[in-house]
Amino acid sequence: MFSKILIANRGEIACRIIRTARxxxxxxxxxxxxxxxxxxxVKLADEAVYIGPAPASDSYLLPEKIIAACKATGAEAVHPGYGFLSERASFVEALEAEGIAFIGPPASAIAAMGDKIESKKLAKDAGVNVVPGHLGEIDDTEHAVRIAGExxxxxxxxASAGGGGKGMRLAWSEKDVREGFEATKREGLSSFGDDRxxxxxxxxxxxxxxxQVLGDRHGxxxxxxxxxxxxxxxxxxVVEEAPSPFVTPEMRRKMGEQCVALARAVGYHSAGTVELIVSGADPSGDSFYFLEMNTRLQVEHPxxxxITGIDLVEQMIRAAAGEKLPFAQEDIGIDGWAIESRVYAEDPYxxxxxSTGRLVRYSPPEAELHQQPGETGHQAYVRLDDGVAEGGEVSIFYDPMIAKLVTWAPTRDEAADLQVQALDAFEITGLGHNxxxxxxxxxxxxxxxxxxxxxxxxxxxPEGFHGAPPSNELQRHLAALAGLLATARADRARQVSGQLNxxxxxxxxxxxRLAGEDRQVEITEDEILxxxxxxxxxxEYTPGDRLxxxxxxxxxxxxxxxPTRLGFRLTTRGARHDVRVLPAHAAPLARHMIEKEPPDLSRFLICPMPGLLVGLHVAEGDQVEPGQPxxxxxxxxMENILRAEKSGVVTAIRAAQGESVAADAVILELE
Structure with a gap:
């Protein structure tokens, strides 16, 4: 067994690997x-080595820096986590040349499965169902249009080297292909260095x-x-669960056997995942097709x-050290139900x-932070995998995931209920989150x-997210809560000394006022009405409490x-509610107040997020129509296309292609 390993990654997955290694x-x-x-x-590991500037291309994606760090510290093996260098065959070969073990599959398997085109050919030869399509080289947009039509x-x-949702475009028509083909090529090149x-x-x-497949070096x-x-x-x-509510035992067996056959065809060992697309329209469950194989640990491995009680990171380390798997196929069972939610720095509203920036407040729900797989018994539990801390920053340079919230319970409904409870207790301020x-x-x-x-x-x-609709009973509870909070705030204010009269x-x-309706709340010594x-x-509440x-x-x-100027913002059960609370005797007067109209900003194209302006598709004087890029x-x-909301003429361009643009900055003006 290794005495020291290096984790060539960051964030929550680095923390998770360190805990198992410890x-x-x-x-x-x-x-x-x-x-x-x-x-x-960095704080959790026994040692830490600086490897360069913030952009991944200057640090985490440089094999020579990882190898130098191994030599400097005497690390005998490298666990790559996911992303970065985890599926780069040349990195595995470079490690092996230096006598450093790679905690993952062989370079040949990574190379075979990393090329999405070649992997589909291999899958077909191994007897795995594959999606109909064109697996050859595509010359240009016109060629792509012809293929799509066929x-x-x-x-x-x-993108042939794509993954993680990047480098993918769905096309319903020729127009979509013409608009998206080049963007797919660019995303593939910028994220994976391959524009095929x-x-x-x-x-x-x-x-x-x-x-999920798992293999050792002994076949x-x-x-x-x-x-x-x-x-x-x-x-x-966004959300993953195990097992699937759709898969039957017979489907599971067929899928599993095909995926093992594919792994065996490429001489696979370590942990890996075969992704399948399944037609929900086929009740037999036989219409499943190979998408790709991820030759690494998956984000959703928890x-x-x-449900299996197997620590996948531990088994990856043991397989890399040459140990045999300590169990057989018949030992793999399904215990209960698990759901994982990915908490992202993005604003669904x-x-x-x-949404990048500083985590001014980061207080996750109570969880079994060091929960080890297989230790659950039959008590429902919450597991949190994160790699951030209060005061830290979610950077533009890396993935926007803040944490993974995992719940386990004997049944699916119980696991989902536990998710709702835990999410309600999640406190994040300073940036948008989901x-x-x-x-x-x-x-x-x-x-x-x-x-x-x-x-x-x-x-x-379909119209975007505006919060989960509250039930009438929840609205009544929130109205009562707001009345009690306002009473506590007023009681505190009246105790200030020296007040007139x-x-x-x-x-x-x-x-x-809650959800557009006015409710009358009365507080007495005996009850709340x-x-x-x-x-x-x-x-229990003390003014100043946040939860x-x-x-x-x-x-x-x-x-x-x-707290807000006229009440409170109350967030629970998947929605935030801006609640206005006024004394009953003063509320009728508020109806005579003139509401301030927000300014009309529709003539500006405003940048909705910090980013790089990679494309400017119009010039001053151009006529534009609704929906036009x-x-x-x-x-x-990820590339985000900003479109015109109404007809107009471009009167001024305020930013240049290639510039970094701040959130809410004006890119151009329309008349």
Whole structure:
């Protein structure tokens, strides 16, 4: 067994690998860039080595710096985590040339599966179902249009070396191909150094299901059940679970055996994942097709660990050291249900735009931070994998994921309920985040039914996300809560000494405006009345508290509180509610106040996020129509097309192509 390993990664995955290595008695070495000098993974490791400036291309993506760090510290092996160098065959070869072990599959398997075009050919030869499509070289946009027409719309354009949702475009028509082909090539080149693109048939009503495989160097390859990864946005996974509510035991066996056959065909060992697209329209479950193989640890590996009791990182380390797997296929079971939500630095209330900046407040829910797979028994639990800390920064240089929230319970509904409770207790300020959106997914009736496809988010929130709709009962509880908070605030204010005419008594009657409705709240010594009906609500509160854990009708209710000028912002159950609270005797007067109209900014094209202006598609004097592309912003390695909202003429260009543009900066003006 190794005595010291280096983790060639950062953030939550580096922390997660370090924890398992420490439990195994293995010393760890972290590497860090300028942006990560004070990051948790640096503090958690036994040693840390500086490897360069913040951009990954100058630090984490340079094999020579990783190898130099190994030599300087005496690390015998490297665990790559995911992303960065984890699927670069040349990196594995360079390590082996220096006598350093790679905790992952052989270079030959990485090379075979890393080329999406060649991997599909290999899969077909191994007897794995593959999606119909064109696997040859595509010369240019015109060639792409011809191929797409031959396959039949809709089609998916994918970067050959792509992954993680990057370098993918769905095309429903020739127009989409013409608009997206070059963008797909650019994303592939900028993210993976390879601009080759292939085109395949888009499976409608698709489910994204993946099979976890695990092998040793002695010829044993097993499958560790499946994960359901259909909840995606822009091909980026948002929620994963294991097992899948769709997969039957017979499907599981067929998928697993095909995926093991593919792994065996490329001489695979270590952990890996075969991704499959499954037609939800086929009730037999036989319409599943190979998408790609990820020759590394997956972001969503914790849900597999939770239901199997197997620590995948430990098994990767043991396989790299030459040990045999200590179990057989018949030993792999399914215990309970696990769900993982990815907490991203993105604002769902603003079209899911990336949101970078400082974590002014970061207080995650109570979790078994060091929970080891297999130690759950039958008690539901929360696991949190993160690599950030309060005061830290979510940088433009790396992935916007803040944390992974994992819940395990005996049943799917219990695991989802636990997600809602834990998400309510998540406190993040300083940047936008998707906690409310994740909670809304967990409560969504269609999610609860298990009726999932990769179009789930677009179909359930076609007009964008505006918060989960509150039930009437929740509105009553929040109105009562707001009345009690206002009473506590007024009671505190009246105790200030030296007030004219003495201290006034606190008001006991309030008008609470919530969700566009006015509710009358009365506070007495014995009860709380909302619109004349009693509400059962109990909690402890001191003015200044940011989080309240209450009992509403004997059910737990966690609410985040932010005071506002005329009330409170209350956030719970997947939505934030701006609540106005006025004394009942003063509320009628408020109806005579003139509301300030917001300025009309529709004539400006405003940059919605910090990023690089990679494309400016119009010039001064151009006539534009609604929906026409005006500019393209690259943020966190993803291209975002900004379109005209109405007809007009471009009167001024305020930014130049190639410039870094701040959030809310004006790119151009229209008349």
């Amino acid at each position: 439990r195994m008695g293995i010393a760890t070495v972290a590497v860090y860039s300028d942006a990560d000098a004070r990051s948790p993974h 396959i039949g719309y809709p089609v998916m354009m994918k 693109v292939f085109i395949e048939k888009f499976i409608e009503d698709p489910r994204h299901i993946e099979i 044993t390859i097993l499958y560790l059940n499946e994960r359901e990864c259909s909840i995606q946005r822009r091909h980026q996974k 849900v597999t660990e939770a 603003r079209g899911f735009l990336p 906690v409310d959106f994740l909670s809304a997914i967990m409560q969504n009736p269609r999610f609860r039914s298990g009726d999932l496809t990769t179009g789930f988010i677009a179909e359930e929130w 003495g201290s006034p008594p606190p008001p006991f009657a309030w008008e609470v 909302v619109d004349g009906k009693p509400v059962n609500l109990a909690f 309240i854990e209450a009992e509403a009708d004997e059910e737990p209710l966690t609410v985040r509180i932010e 005006l500019a393209t912003i690259e943020a966190m390695k």
